[in-house]
Amino acid sequence: MNSHAVLAETHEVSNQPPSLDGINLYRADLPLQEWTRHFGGAWANDRIDAYGALAGGPLMAAGFLANENKPVFKSHDRYGHRIDMVEFHPAYHQLMAAAIEHGLTSLPWTDPRAGANVARAAMTYMHSQAEAGSGCPLTMTYASVPALRMQPDVAEIWLPKILATEYDPRNLPIGQKAGATIGMAMTEKQGGTDVRANTTRAYPVGMPGPGQAYELVGHKWFCSAPMCDAFLTLAQTDKGLSCFLLPRHRPDGTRSEFYIQRLKNKLGNWSNASSEVEYRGALAWMLGEEGRGVPTIIEMVSMTRFDCMVGSSALMRQALSQAAHHCAHRRVGGRVLSEQALMQNVLADLALESEAAIALSMRMAKALDNAHDEQEDKFARLVTAVGKYWICKRAPAMINEAAECMGGAGYVEDSILPRLYREAPVNSTWEGSGNVQCLDVLRALSKEPGVLDVLFAELGDGHGDARLKAHIEGLKAGFRDTTDIQYRARQLTEDVAVGLQAKLLLEGGNAVVADAFIASRLGQGGRVYGTLPRGVDVEALVARSTPHLMG
Template identity: 85%
Template sequence: MNLHQYAETHDVFNQVPPLEGTNLYRVDLPLQEWVRRFHGGWAEERLDTYGALAGGPLMAAGFLANEHKPEFKSHDRYGHRQDLVEFHPAYHELMRTAIEHGIPSLPWTDPRAGAHVARAGLSYLHTQAEAGTGCPLTMTFASVPALKLQPDIAEQWVPKIVATQYDPRNVPMAQKAGVTIGMAMTEKQGGTDVRANTTKAYPVGIPGPGQAYELVGHKWFCSAPMCDAFLTLAYSEKGLSCFLLPRHRPDGTRNQFYVQRLKNKLGNWSNASSEVEYRGALAWMIGEEGRGVPTIIEMVALTRFDCMIGSSALMRQALTQAAHHCAYRQVGGRVLAEQPLMQNVLADLALESEAALALTMRMGRALDHAHDEQEEKFARLVTAIGKYWICKRAPAMINEASECLGGAGYVEETVLPRLYREAPVNSIWEGSGNVQCLDVLRALSKEPGVLDALFAELGDGHGDARLKAHIAQLQTAFRDTDDIQYRARQLTEDVAIALQAKLLLEAGNATVSDAFLASRLGQGGRVYGTLPRGIDVEALVARSTPHPM
């Protein structure tokens, strides 16, 4: 008897070919079209280059950075307090690549038409490889407008913030060519309610904007604690004020900034999030004293935009994985992507992904035209609307995409479990759902012209009776101010759907827009895969399926 005759129990077949090494830009037709539509086409070569990186080495680095989480080293071997967070080299590869390609800096260093759109495209590709680096990259990018409210401080810091050089060393800013910026706002007792903060700021000498203070207090959530400086809030004599707090003092000694512990989070594993204390930490006031919230909003508006980009990117990568799997996997002797019910699911997921991308890129266009009154008012409102709706849609959409792979989508060898763990963070960070919806009401009620700007954007339905009726219902709903706060989520959702429908109609792809309107304003079901009859699902699936080039 041959002792090895039973060693091979089966043949391996009906497996999906690897997707690794795919250029994520080249296989994403919607991304290409929306970037061009909103004047970012000049960056196509940059996006193509980054698409190859994101689908190749950065995707591999993302797996490593999540497998090897950051570690907090409070003291060195000699017992000196150091407050270091150590990262795997893969994390630094991700950060270095993003910074060298201008993800935190492009609109500030090359502010031509379409710069915010092009930068959003780069970030969209990067996030598909790994989202955990998004916090430091976003905060570094978004810090620039806030810092420019204090020109003397900005003169020192902004050139290094927008530099395309990454230096992770724990050394003073003066010794670096490029720096990263973090943010520390929330405290245990307040969370989103930053006016409940208790951190105090004491002037070192002359008080006021641009002057030095010492801060005493705590921050319950400080993401990316190895950044070179942090924008933070503390109470000075005239009220809650904004400060820039560096990790090192001007003489090179470490600042009185103490990491208490790292958060053990649901997802976002490659990024370190921490609790910190200020024990007389030296910081400089940014902007007008007592106006800390309006000052920091200059930063928060852009970080909320990046939540839109991030969630859209997670959805796109989930769709890419699902569509690729179904293009090859056979069940009952037929490829999944050719089976009607799976086509219904994949087409529905594709609609959700493209609608999210369309609204995100439209926001990028608004930022590119921020000095236009209509665009400024549009951005003020849609930052909150888009952040709420897109981030809310991501977890369920990614869950459905995972289900397309069956059990294979539930194991860590695929990227899908990481995408699913990552999805909730964007709906929580920078104000959870209720905060965004209340901000929508605040913008509409307290800022003249915002409601008019919204309906000017929506128009008359662009020839579609369903959208026209939906817009009319919205106008009626906003005139009815009774229990409007109670209805804020429904109103925000209805506006988001209207904007997405309008954008898809304007883009001129009738297959996409007809399907979206029929399902989102017609008789679609309550879960994905319930598109009504008459939808060209084959065309939608083909549009979203990656064909490696």
Template identity: 80%
Template sequence: MSASQFAETHEVFNQVPSLDGANLYRLDTPLQAWVKHYGGSFAEAQLQAYGALAGGPLMAAGFLANENKPVFKTHDRYGHRVDLVEFHPAYHELMRTAIAHGIPSSPWQDPREGAHVARAAMNYLHNQAEAGNACPLTMTFASVASLRLQPDLAEVWLPKVLSREYDPRNLPINEKTGATIGMAMTEKQGGTDVRANTTRATPVGVGGPGQAYELVGHKWFCSAPMCDAFLTLANTDKGLSCFLLPRHRPDGTRNQFYVQRLKNKLGNWANASSEVEYRGALAWMVGEEGRGVATIIEMVALTRFDCMIGSSSLMRQALTQATHHCAHRKVGGRVLAEQPLMQNVLADLALESEAALALTLRLGRALDRQHDEQEDKFMRLMTAVGKYWICKRAPTMIAEASECLGGAGYVEETIMPRLYREAPVNSIWEGSGNVQCLDVLRALSKEPGVLEALFHELGDGSGDRYLQAHIQQLKNDFADTADIQYRARQLTEDVAVAMQAKLLLEAGNSTVSDAFIASRIAGRGRVYGTLPRGTDVEALLARSTPLV
């Protein structure tokens, strides 16, 4: 008997077909429905096209960008200090594609009804392919709100910031065809408490808004350090102020901006985050002196919104992977997606994903209707609520989705470990959970009409008795101000769930809204897969399962 006859030990079968090349927009019925619901239908063709890119070449680029992390080069071969971060070509492909399709710029260039909704949907698709470069894309998008507060600087920078040309060259702004903007706020001793910052700013001349200063100090987190300029905070004699600090001085020489090292992070591997020092770095004041937090918060509000988009998109991609796997994998001779307990889990994950998307795109509509008093108050409160709740739900939801793949979901050949590593950053970035909950209380206590705007939006619970009772309990809880900080997380969660339920009811799909309310408000489930009896799990899965 020849040993060669044993070379083939087994037949490979019961494997899941590849999702490579799937159009992420076309297979996402909830996304299509909510984009239409909130006025983004004009972008249907763009979203179809980007869905194909995100599920095809960008997905492949995402894997490559994570397998080849950024490399920090302190000096060139001649010994000159250069402070450059080198990225894999796949990272540049991701950036180039996103910028060409207007992810950082489209709502500012064409501010029509639904523009922010459409842009959020585009970003939602992009993040499913790779979330790491969402950081520079988001900060570039969000910087517009702060830069517009200083028209003389905006005149120079906004044409490059809003350009659809990606120009990664390390050159002065006047030589660039496009620019990206980063942010550097936190320091070692303060973190989120930016009022503890020690970086000092000294005027070069007269000082004041739009004038040049030299900055001396450090930033514990600067992301991404290869951006063309950074919005940053430093103290003047009048207090903490906001500045725009470019990588190059007007004469073309490098600014006194030094990268100390790159952060070795849990996830977000394709993106470079760094520690930096300012050694007399030239920067220009943005907004009123001593009002730096108020100035930069214009940018922070939008980056928090993008944290919601980021977490929602990670959840959706995890759901896509889980439902696709279970639709093809057999256990005990039966397809997993046909087995009752797995149906319960998958349907529950689908509810979580759609509720996150609904709240996120509702915030997009509020952005589209800025300067409407009700919408502005809604945006002020619900950005903090949504940022807290959706970003908190993402890691647990993704972990459950990974478990649906069994051991296959735990290996790096799938995207699941990357999604799981990526999820916590959105909860931490731009203010962690406690910061968001305290911001909810701040908005309710210090900004007139915000609480009234909340309950105006929630209404009477759209006739659902469980939601009506939940809203009434919320009113009682907010009326009781004793130990309210201690209860801030519970209050924020209750607001988030109430708003998600209201939005799902309002959209008119009773299968989705009934299941959400039964499980999140009337139910007692503590883990996914505890939907109550009578839930139409097959209809929920048909709505969310990829047709691949």
């Protein structure tokens, strides 16, 4: 080789972090381990650990494939028959099968011991880091159970298949399926969030009323996961908006009059199919009381909103893991990035946001585990909306900052960061946008006696921290003043969220984390990430959040 050829050999790879491929997402995440134990999920440690290995390894790889190969709508078969099918890459089916087989759609219902929702949340948290789009049908299947239980005769047919730990993607009638998934179709183009403006009509086939068969006629602007076996949906009857279960097949095995019009071309959530559909006399069964469709389906919505909290927390954690890992190995100016003061400030701030999110999500999981307790039920009623608003709102900016820590490496599609960033807005929009959540907070406080008392009992007196105590007193004053309270709903909801997060971090026992969070969120923190006040132990926070490369 001549001298010029030697000089032309420029591509020596250096100053790059080692791969995170194959990392166990549970073992690499100290805060997740601690909060899972703190809220009663320790009994499932081996189960969660096994899923951590799966999520960080084969499911992480499957996530990239499922997003690179979007679902495709097939309206007709090659002979011209209308089939209304959505075809998915095998990687998507791999993700669905793993989640269902490990109980992500069923665990709290089939093994309702203390900590079951916490354990499921931990596994869902890791699954969503590997691939968030598949979380849509998984969440709706899990969340459909309370609504179906309101109609025992319908539940008797469907729940055994919904709670089965077997993924069966075949397009067959329910009687021939080993397992079933459930979707949702509520939104119409003229109403959006205002589902009471829905125009889809339901006509009784015979006798009207709960558990009876109806034929539905109308159009749904958003039908999530149209390949599911049945859908919870809303339609108008003579007594008002009612809730129905609409299967893809009729009892005689023929396909229902359920027609997919097109798949949505979305900002993110690429692996999941979202669609517009038409009902042209589609057969469905009424769930719950006629004319009480919203209270019936809200049983499902509460659960899906909780998973929005967990899902956004997961996106933030994966972004943090990638950024912290990159900065722990990348050298700039001869020094490792994570040892440089300003980058430590940024990474520590991101770590606080991530840990506060998972702490609040796990506290909500504990409330769901104790839903039979009146106080916990009221807590969940309020904090589902609080957490869904706040955590989902924080995710996009946090993920953007994490991508910036990685420079160009975080901006290219070879990295997972662009997918995380595209995914983040769906959780804040789906199941009610920010304003809907904040108005729901006010609704819970005004219409359900004792909810405000439960909130302040949870917050306590500041747990010995004067800054938190002052925040709580300010919050009480804010709720006492009902003047223009709707105008202030976002500020009040934010104040509740950060107050609860501060309280939880204090209880968690890590003084470094709690003090830094309170100093920055209740004190003199800046307007963007990386503006922590002086005196914060940023080195400890960065070390705590950086993935531990073991197993």
